[in-house]
Amino acid sequence: MAQPFGKSRVITVTSCPDLVKETQACGLNSIIIILSNLGYDRVITTDELKKIFEYDQEGISDEHHRFNKLNALLNDRKVPYRFHVRKYTSHNELFSYLRDHCPVPVFFWMKILAYTKKHYCTLEYQTDFGSVFESGNKHLLLLVGWDDQDMIFIDPSYQAPFVGATPLKNHYFKLPTLEFYQSVTRLKSFIEVRYSLADEKRYKKESLHKEKQRALA
Amino acid sequence: MNRAFVDDRKEKIEEELNYRLVKHFGTRLGINKVEDLKNKRYKISLNYNRVFHIIDDSQKKLYVRNIFFENIYSLEVATPDDLAIPIKDINKMIDDQFVGLREDLFQTVVANKAIIMKILQNVHPTSAFLNKFYTLLSELLHLDVISKQKIDAYLKEDKKYKKYIDLIVSSGLAEHKDGGLKASSVFKKIMDSHKRQPQIAVQEAISKIIKDHYEYIIYELQLPNIKAYVNVISSIYYLKNRLDINSISITELYRVHSRLFDGTSTIKFEERVNALVNSGVFSRLNDTVCLAEM
Secondary structure (H helix, E strand, O other): OOOOOOOOEEOOOOOOOOOOOOOOOHHHHHHHHHHHHOOOOOOOOHHHHHHHOOOOOOOOOOHHHHHHHHHHHHHHOOOOEEEEEEEOOOHHHHHOOOEOOEOEEEEEEOOHHHHHHHHHOOOOOEEEOOOHHHOOOEEEEEEEEEOOOEEEEEOOOOOHHHOOOOOHHHHOEEEEHHHHHHOOOOOOEEEEEEEOHHHHHHHHHHHHHHHHHHHHO | OHHHHHHHHHHHHHHHHHHHHHHHHOOOEEEEEEEEOOOOOEEEEEEEEEEEEEEEHHHOEEEEEEEEEEEEEEEEEOOHHHOOOOHHHHHHHHHHHHHHHHHHHHHHHHOOHHHHHHHHHHOHHHHHHOHHHHHHHHHHHHHOEEOHHHHHHHHHHOOOHHHHHHHHHHOOOEEEEOOEEEEOHHHHHHHHHOOOOHHHHHHHHHHHHHHHHHHHHHHHOOOOHHHHHHHHHHHHHHHHHHOOOOEEEHHHHHHHHHHHOOOOOHHHHHHHHHHHHHOOOEEEEOOEEEEOOO
């Protein structure tokens, strides 16, 4: 099938030491991996992220408000990227959001693990999933590329924190497009990482202004 | 044709709702059912579903499990845009479900006579707190009756004896007679089955009282000592019965216990685990524990 964004593309994503070694940390680890790969490693700490998203608490919270809080903090720390939960209509649309050093976090139904679990065998632990595939929970995978047949992903919670010193690229796995659609039925949501050139310019301007003031003083 | 149209609309509503749930409430809230009310309104029921994991370092195993509460909340909407979810109300429901889960667990534990007997026989701090039961039941065991004068003497010593007597009667182990107490046929049956070891008969009677009136004993009589041990056993019951995990490292059991019950200190927790190992409720191999065969 002809892809509007080229026949294939695979970006390089590197792991980072601050990842949470917990399987439910897919969202948290996605943000950590993305910020780290974009060159903003530890600008926001894992503990700060856990606090923003009330990570250890039971129950639900206003997630939209949490993302707003994260974006406000990114602005405070002069990071010109923002995170937004959005909808897509086709897998091709997701490809347009893939940039160098910036994978695309895509929501899946938990049953995706029944398909992807075979790729987790290189980990230091043997994983027992019980009946979790049948649960109505959601899971995030990071889209890192595609080729003419498949989409290419890395798992931010079942793989990334456990790979040790090996490059994350060695653990990328392919997901046939058919499997992809079966695992996102009536879900079709992802996290857009939005870059703001205007904000970056503003940060630079503010920084220059400060430097000038310091020089004058 | 008409039906196909309606079904398609329902699917679209469901997709939009899923997106809005993810966007506004994260991954823990999901749709249970969308019901078309035929008046351009939909009734949606929601499930709470949280995935968590248990790492067992000693066995190099990672267990992935989920806590699932079905139909935690339902509401009516006309369009996905008016999906207003009362977070506080839902969180209260989730709390209530956890209360229910804990209660199911500890009621299962206290209903297990073999476990409670082993605790009473071997975990001495719990026995000491149940002294008044031992006193009254031993009197009934050896004398068959406790006279009114003796009851009055107990009450003069400590008014709380009244509550203990009420529990013994309520559990069917004794009956009121002429202002005193008389051993019931139930207690006599227990005595008959332990003729050579009468102290076991008393312990079995106490285990029955604990089973029948566990929460009253903990919260009204304020005898919390046994609760700490029951909670530790409940945690391992949870792993075994709900999560299909039979043995676990003490560290990981502590984590499960802290989430389900409270964050007692690790040392106190270890003391309790070891007491349960010594009393034969748990089996231990290196750092791993499991329920002992009884």
